[in-house]
Amino acid sequence: MSPFQLPAGELARLVLAQLFVNACVTGLRMAMPLQSLRLGHGEAAVGGLIALFALAQVFLALPAGRYCERSGLKRPVAMAVVVATAACAMAAAWPVLPVLCASALLTGGAGGVVIIAVQRHVPRAAGEAASLRQAFSWLAISLALSNVLGPLMAGFLIDSAGIRVALLGLAPLPLLAWLAVRGAVDHASPLHEAPTSERSVRDLWRHAGLRRLLLLTGLLSCCWDVHTFLVPVLGHERGVPASVIGSILGAFGIGAAAVRLLAPLVAAQLREWAVLLGAMVATALLFAVYPLVQAPLAMGLCSALLGCSLGSTQPMVMSLLHRLAPQHRYGEAVAMRVIVNNASSVGIPLVSGAAGSLVGAAGVFWAAGVLAAAGARLALPLKDH
Template identity: 65%
Template structure:
C-alpha cells in the first residue's frame, strides 16, 4: 500500500474515533456528577453502540457501492452533530441523543476505512502490517480523546469538553481530497442475494466473530468501570482520562511491534496468548486501590488487548471473499456493538449487586474461557 494513502486512512479513523472515546469518557462521568446511578450510566454507554448495530450491514453495502469519500463525509456529519448537541445542552436526554449520533457516525467511518485498507493492502504480510498501523491509530485515539476531554472538562467545563472532541473529526475532512475511491465493480463483485448472514456458515469466521465480540465486551467493561471506580475514589476527570488514555498508549505501543511478532507467530497464537493475559489482568485490576496502580493495570490491559485487532482483521480478510470484505467488516462492527449495547447495561445492573470487583472477575472468566476458540482457529 502507498505510504501516503495509509497515513491518510489511519489519520481519518484516529480523528473520528477520538471524538467517540472522548465522549464515552466525559458523558458517563458528567452523568454520575449530575447524580444519575450506574444503571443510567450503563444505558448511556450502550447508546453509543445501538445505532451501529442497525447501520453496520447497510453501511457495509453502501461502502461497496460508493467507496470511501461519501460514507466518510456522512459519518463525520453524524459524529460532529452528536458532539455539538451534547455541548449545547449537557443533560442526560441530550447526552443520549449525542451518544446515538456519535456512535453511528463513527461506525460508518470505521467500516469505510477498514474496507479501504483491506482492498488496497494485498498479500497477507502487507495485510498484517497495514492493519497494525490502522490499529495503532485507533489506540492513539483512545489516548487523544479521553485526555482532551478530561483536561477540557477540568479547566473549562463539560461544554468545552464536548465541543473540543466534536471538532476533532472535522480535521479528517481535510484528508479526503486525493483519497482513492475503490468500489466493487460488477465484473469483480457478483451479486449475492439476501443478507450477509450466509458468511456466518464459515465455522472459522464464526469463531473469529465470537472472539472479537468477547474482546469488545472486555473493552467496554474497562471503559465503563474506570469512571465508576475513579468517581468513587474522588479522582479528578483529568486523572481518570489519563488512566483510560494509558490503556490506549499501551495498545498503540504494542501494535507498533505487532508486525515483527506476527512474522514469527500465527494469528491464532497471538489471540490465544492475549486473551489469557487479559483474563489475568482483569483478576488483578479491582485489587488496585490507587490511581497509579490502576494506571499500571490499564497499561497491562492495553498490551494484552492491543495486539488482537490487527490479527482479527488479517484473519477476517483471509476468511472472506474479496468482494464481500466490506460486509464482513460490517458484520464484525455489528457483532461487537451488540456486545457494546448489552455489556454496559449488564455492568450497571451487576455492579449494583456484585460491585466492580465481581464484574471484573466475571469478565476475566469469560475471556479466559473464550480463549479456546482461538486454539480452534489454529486447528486444520
C-alpha cells in the first residue's frame, strides 16, 4: 500500500490514463494551428480553432460529471478513447480547416471526460482526506508531462514527416490510456447520491468559498491559454521551426512537471492560499517580461518559469475543491471547474486573436499580466478554508 492508501499500481493507471489522453489533446492543439496558418488562415481563425478544443467541454462537463457518478471510471474513459482516436484519424485523412475544427471539438470533449472521470475517481479510491493533496499532485504531474510529450511529439513529427503523419502519430496515445486504465477498480456513487437537478448546480455556485475558488482557477486557466495561443503565433511570425515551437511549449510542461514533482514531498507544509497567491504574482511578472525576449532559448526559459508558476496551482486547487464541495457531489464540482476553465479556453483564443490584430502579441501578454495581478487578491480569503 502506498502513502496515499491507494495501491501504487492503481495510482499509476490513473496517472498514465490522464497523461496519454491529454498528450494527444495538447499535441493536436499545437499541430492544428500551425496547419491552419500554413493554409493561409489568419489569427482569428487560429483562435477559433483552439477555442473549439474547450467548447465541447463547456457543454459536456456537467452531463459527464453526472455520468461518471453513475458509471464509475472505465466506461467513460473507453468512450472518450474511441472518440479521440477517431478524431485524430479524421484530421490526418483530411487536414483542412473544417475537418480540423470538428476534430478539435471531438478530442477536446474526450479529454475533458477523461479528466473528470479520473479526478472524480481518486477521492473514492484513496479514501483518506489527509493524503489527497499528494495524490492530486501526482495527477497534476501527469498533466504537466502531457504538455511536454504532446507538443514535442507533434513538432518533431511535423518537421520530419509532415502534418498528416503527425496527426496520425498522435492517435495511438488514447489507446495507451485505455490499456493503462483497464485494470482499475470502479467506484460508482449510490444512485440516491447522484445529483439530478439543475438546482444542485446553482446551490454549489452559491457557496462563497467554492465560487471564489472556481473564479480563481478560471483566471489561472486564462493565463495558461494566453501562453498556449500566443507562442505558436509568435513562433510563426518569427520563422521559428515547428520543432522549436514545440520545444518552447514543452519547456512550459517541463517547468510545470518539475514543480509538481516537489509538491508530493512537501505537501504537508504547503498552504494552498499562499501557493495560489504567489503563483498569480509570479505570473504577472513573467507576462510583463515575456514579449521583450526574442531568442528561442530565452522564450523557452520564460516558458519554463511560467510553467513552474502556473503548474504549482492545480494540486492546491483540487485539494481545496475536495474540501469545499459536498462529498457526494464532488464529481459535479469537478465538472463545474472544467466548465469555468474551458469557458476561458473558448473565450481567450478568440479575444487574443482579435486583440492581437489590434495591439500585437505583446499587448495581449501585458493585458493578461495586469489581469493576473488584479486577480491575486482572490486567493487571500481562501486562507480561512
